[in-house]
Amino acid sequence: MKTRIFLTLLLCCLFGWTAAAQQFEHDTIDTSAGPVEITIIGHATLMLTFADQTIHIDPWTHLADYSQLPKADLILITHEHRDHLDTKAVDALRTPDTEVVLTEVCAEQVSGGMVMHNGDVKQVKGLKIEAVPAYNNVHMRSPGVPYHPKGRGNGYVLTFGDKKIYVGGDTENIAEMKELNDIAVAFLPMNLPYTMTPAMVADAARMFKPEILYPYHYGQTDTSELVELLKEDQEIEVRIRKMNL
Numbered sequence: 001m002k003t004r005i006f007l008t009l010l011l012c013c014l015f016g017w018t019a020a021a022q023q024f025e026h027d028t029i030d031t032s033a034g035p036v037e038i039t040i041i042g043h044a045t046l047m048l049t050f051a052d053q054t055i056h057i058d059p060w061t062h063l064a065d066y067s068q069l070p071k072a073d074l075i076l077i078t079h080e081h082r083d084h085l086d087t088k089a090v091d092a093l094r095t096p097d098t099e100v101v102l103t104e105v106c107a108e109q110v111s112g113g114m115v116m117h118n119g120d121v122k123q124v125k126g127l128k129i130e131a132v133p134a135y136n137n138v139h140m141r142s143p144g145v146p147y148h149p150k151g152r153g154n155g156y157v158l159t160f161g162d163k164k165i166y167v168g169g170d171t172e173n174i175a176e177m178k179e180l181n182d183i184a185v186a187f188l189p190m191n192l193p194y195t196m197t198p199a200m201v202a203d204a205a206r207m208f209k210p211e212i213l214y215p216y217h218y219g220q221t222d223t224s225e226l227v228e229l230l231k232e233d234q235e236i237e238v239r240i241r242k243m244n245l
Contacts, residue, residue, distance in 0.1 A: 024064075025241045029185055029212075033161030040241045044084055044189065044217040046167065050160055053125060057156075057167055059089035066092035074125050077102040077110070078134060078169030079153030085109060099124050101131075103154055118151055128159040133176045134169035138200075139193045147194045157183070166210065170195050170217070173204035186210035189217035190226065198225035205236055212237045 024047075025040040039047040042063040048055040053073040059066060060083055072093040077085050077100065085106050094100065100113035101124060107115050116122060116131035123129075134155040136146035148170045155169040163184040170189055173196060188204055189195035195217060196204065205213050213236050215226055223240045230238050 027239070027241070029160075029163060029165070031161035031163040031184075036160050036163070036165065038165075038185075040214075040216075040243065042243050044078070044170070044187075046187065046216075048158075048165070051126075055158075056089075056093055058084040058169075059093055060084070060086045061089045061092070062086075064089075069093070071095050072098045074098065074127070075100045076129075076156050076167070077106045077113075078155065078167070079103055079148065080105045080109070081170070084170070101129060101156070103152065105152060116154060118154065130157040131155070132157060132166075132180070133174060134171035135174060136170075136172050136195075137174065138172055139195070168204075172196050173200045173207070177204050177207040180208035183208055183210040185212045185214070187214045187216045190215040190221050190223075191217055191219040192221070198222070198229055201226055202229040202233075205230060206233065209233075209235055211235070212239055214239050214241060216241075216243055218243055 027038045029036045029038065034051055037049040041047055043060060044058045045060045045063050046057040054070040055074045056072045057076045058078055066089050075090060075093060075098060087109055090110055100110060101116055102110060102113045104115050107113050118131055118133045120131045131154040134148060134153040135150040136148045139147055141147050153169050155167060155171060157164050157166045164182055165185045166180060166183045168188045188201050190198060190201045201215055215223055227238050230236055
């Protein structure tokens with residue numbers, strides 16, 4: 001009897017942990033074309049659900065069991081670093097009908113995708129997608145060698161009805177952000193040495209004033225610094241969500 005009870009408790013713990021590992025925070029954004037559900041998986045990894053379509057952004061198997069998540073209608077890859085381009089995650093999510101939008105460098109590892117360069121605008125799965133610059137001009141891997149060179153990676157702006165969602169990718173507060181307009185939701189990275197400090201994220205947000213700002217890819221960065229920096233910017237709602245790394 002004691003052995004049976006022990007095994008039952010052990011199984012409950014194991015299955016409980018597995019279930020908890022797949023418990024992600026969700027937010028819903030209302031648009032003129034219906035709601036967008038945002039699933040915050042962690043790090044720089046997101047899942048959006050809209051009009052019966054599932055969009056995975058930079059899926060990473062380190063953070064989720066993709067065999068237990070919905071298959072992708074659309075996958076967006078911002079750049080080739082392993083925490084953004086995980087071919088195992090892409091393979092787990094992909095079906096014959098899945099569109100994969102990626103950079104030219106990522107296409108060297110993932111076949112059959114749709115390459116977008118900075119400045120490209122395309123209609124994919126009924127959605128308008130804009131590829132925008134994402135790069136470093138301050139933080140360097142070595143002198144003159146940025147962690148993310150200009151023109152190599154993408155951020156993406158997706159339009160859902162009357163709302164635009166901007167996913168920054170790995171970037172700094174670059175001048176091109178001034179050209180963004182009418183952004184309802186923005187995801188901006190905030191970790192060193194690869195992307196931005198809280199002050200840089202605050203500066204970026206003030207360039208285009210999103211209605212809602214999520215810092216993401218923030219690792220151990222103190223998110224309260226960003227909240228404090230933007231406390232007087234009443235038009236920007238800062239949302240802090242658990243990013244699991």
